[in-house]
Amino acid sequence: MLIKVGLIGAGTVGSGVIDIYLKNKDVIKEKCGTDIKLSIVCDKNISKIEYLKDFNIEITDNFKDVLNKNVDIVVELIGGITVAKEIITSALEKRKHVVTANKYLLAEYGEYIFKLAQDKNACIGFEASVGGGIPIIKALKQGLVANNILNIEGILNGTVNFILSKMEENKTFEEALKIAQNLGYAEKEPDFDINGIDSAHKIIILTALAYGKWIKMDNVLVQGISDILPLDIQIANELGYKIKLIAKSKKEDGKLGVRVCPTMVPKSNILSSISNAYNAILVEGDFVGPTLYYGLGAGKNPTASAVWSDICYIAQKLYSGAGKLYDFNNFNSNIPVKHKYDFESEFYIRILAEDKVGVLYQISRIFADYNISIKMVFQKDIKMENSLVPILIFTHEANYQNVIQASQEINNFDFVKGKVFVCPVE
Amino acid sequence: MLIKVGLIGAGTVGSGVIDIYLKNKDVIKEKCGTDIKLSIVCDKNISKIEYLKDFNIEITDNFKDVLNKNVDIVVELIGGITVAKEIITSALEKRKHVVTANKYLLAEYGEYIFKLAQDKNACIGFEASVGGGIPIIKALKQGLVANNILNIEGILNGTVNFILSKMEENKTFEEALKIAQNLGYAEKEPDFDINGIDSAHKIIILTALAYGKWIKMDNVLVQGISDILPLDIQIANELGYKIKLIAKSKKEDGKLGVRVCPTMVPKSNILSSISNAYNAILVEGDFVGPTLYYGLGAGKNPTASAVWSDICYIAQKLYSGAGKLYDFNNFNSNIPVKHKYDFESEFYIRILAEDKVGVLYQISRIFADYNISIKMVFQKDIKMENSLVPILIFTHEANYQNVIQASQEINNFDFVKGKVFVCPVE
Known part of the structure; x- marks a missing residue:
């Protein structure tokens, strides 16, 4: 034949x-x-x-x-x-x-x-x-077919992971992007990659396979990597983390939450060790436990x-002479989807502020207003451009919606410059 | 239906x-x-x-x-x-x-x-x-079907990997085995696991799928983990390695070499980070490059x-109504199989000897006789039982057959006690 x-x-x-x-x-x-x-x-x-x-x-x-x-x-x-x-x-x-x-x-x-x-x-x-080249689709469709999938977490964009790996070598985002472009890892118009959109497309596909539901892009929290500073990577490293662009799709309390965002991953998590243009996808099933699939993602x-x-x-x-050729898929799940801002995590928040008295007081007040409990706050002893100082905050578990609203209010202070950077800490 | x-x-x-x-x-x-x-x-x-x-x-x-x-x-x-x-x-x-x-x-x-x-x-x-639970069979049969497989390398026995992980915490082999048995990770008669036979069975199956040939157990080098001392693990660690029981099946110069043996794996190799009862299999194809599959192996x-x-x-x-139900497999490859001792690698060799003059001289002569070039040799400043001292040798690339013969001759020296331990360094 x-x-x-x-x-x-x-x-x-x-x-x-x-x-x-x-x-x-x-x-x-x-x-x-x-x-x-x-x-x-x-x-x-x-x-x-x-x-x-x-x-x-x-x-x-x-x-x-x-x-x-x-x-x-x-x-x-x-x-x-x-x-x-x-x-x-x-x-x-x-x-x-x-x-x-x-x-x-x-x-x-x-x-x-x-x-x-x-x-x-x-x-x-x-x-x-x-x-x-990673056979992740077949792993989900066949290999783990007998499992309730509990969580999918992955590094799904090789370009982004390459850039983040270069930033670990103390390059700025712009420098790292240029290297990626010169080596052919990043396209000339790499927006879909660096803005997290490509990863979002991919996690939508994995979500459909794992949980039986096609979710809309609007329901996915999508945050790219262009706001990450070498400082953030360095802080993460000192505290035992790496910053990775993690695409995550998790069933929690019978609801589905899907997001793509820079995430501080502890070095004990195998995803933190995935570097350069490699991808890796961690899939957890109720019987199989955690499994991981790794290879060149592009x-x-x-x-x-x-x-x-x-x-x-x-x-x-x-x-084989099969009559039924369509590969069975069930996309009829009625599992509810969470609002994309509706999740709890610990967070890392980086604020660039003028170096004057009372700054921390005013920032702390906002966090208190939003019921966000602070685990650790410190000023890194480095001067940024325009004599700004970085204020670095790690929260206890908090609601993302609250963290984002607090960040927006903090952004409005005169003494805060640039955009407040927020990322979950796993 | x-x-x-x-x-x-x-x-x-x-x-x-x-x-x-x-x-x-x-x-x-x-x-x-x-x-x-x-x-x-x-x-x-x-x-x-x-x-x-x-x-x-x-x-x-x-x-x-x-x-x-x-x-x-x-x-x-x-x-x-x-x-x-x-x-x-x-x-x-x-x-x-x-x-x-x-x-x-x-x-x-x-x-x-x-x-x-x-x-x-x-x-x-x-x-x-x-x-x-790792869908490695389907990955080889379907996911990588368009590739010439170049190399398979894996940690295929969870019991053994658990024991080696415990030995990293300074337990002896016997203590680690007991812990594994108490936790239900090792059977009461764990011979097939610790002697490497179980891993050999598994690499034979992967070899058949990857290269189209069922090889005989006699053609597989099989070495277990019971001769590993905490000292070996400690030396490996100091030099940037971990000792893992690696099952390997590689196509080289058009021939197939298959072996299971304790191996020093550099910490930069992702297999070194697989701990406890987890398994991981690295498969390299000519187009897909390296891929890895990880999960609970038992x-x-x-x-x-x-x-x-x-x-x-x-x-x-x-x-589906298929008429042909047998899943196609081609096990008719005529690829030649290497003798199990016929491979080149760098090696780690540990000798326990009495602490007297001329020992190193006599040992070095044997290595020279067998055309084995030594990269590094040192005595660890610890006294073992019976006042023996460990002589630790790292070779340049050498032939395993020669290394084994040299080790046997060294074993015959009066001043050498116990068995010379040999393992490849990757």
């Missing part, structure tokens, strides 16, 4: 998918047991894929050629939510199976797309949408490896 | 399988999409499972009752290689699907059993045989979680 694949998008990940095909076609056949052929590749820049003709692969710059061709599986790797959505829905309408790495599209339209796939008895592979080859794992999975289903 | 399951063996893992069924039956149905019923349970000690009658589950103390009953899936959890082999082969002969946690049986008879399953078009689930609930992941996987296959 020959399974035919059409690829749309030969950018970074797409070219990795082609490379794997050209290099490991035999490995794939040996492990998968069925013949898979990359029949057609589409890219806007057709000259880039001209060489594929030598390998008996058809090329085109019109994605409709792929959809109209007799392929079993359409691989969408163009990203974004306009054309990609058209491609995926058209493919499913034609009862073709789909493989995609498009976390943005799934986070926005996952509910609709999976419903359509179910109606059309088609399969959607999306292993590459979260965690690059980049051409690891992500292409995940794309191929989906292609093979679907190919094996087809080869 | 109702999938019926028969369980043979209600010991530690088996009772976990029952617990998951009774507690998470609804979760499983929601995530799996099909009804699964635990129809019959067999245990020698039938009084232990008497209570299952209240849940409409048949009980028996004769495993043949399970095989003769109209079940789709037989779960074998009695362990060992005699009755368990009879159960599994009989089940396959009857074209029933099999789920097992029996690493010993698979390591010994895997080739035969998978061949039989293929002939009978039946599925074998064995996720629980390696890494407890115990009732995590292992039972893995058993259920297999039951669900097979249930979904049956539900």
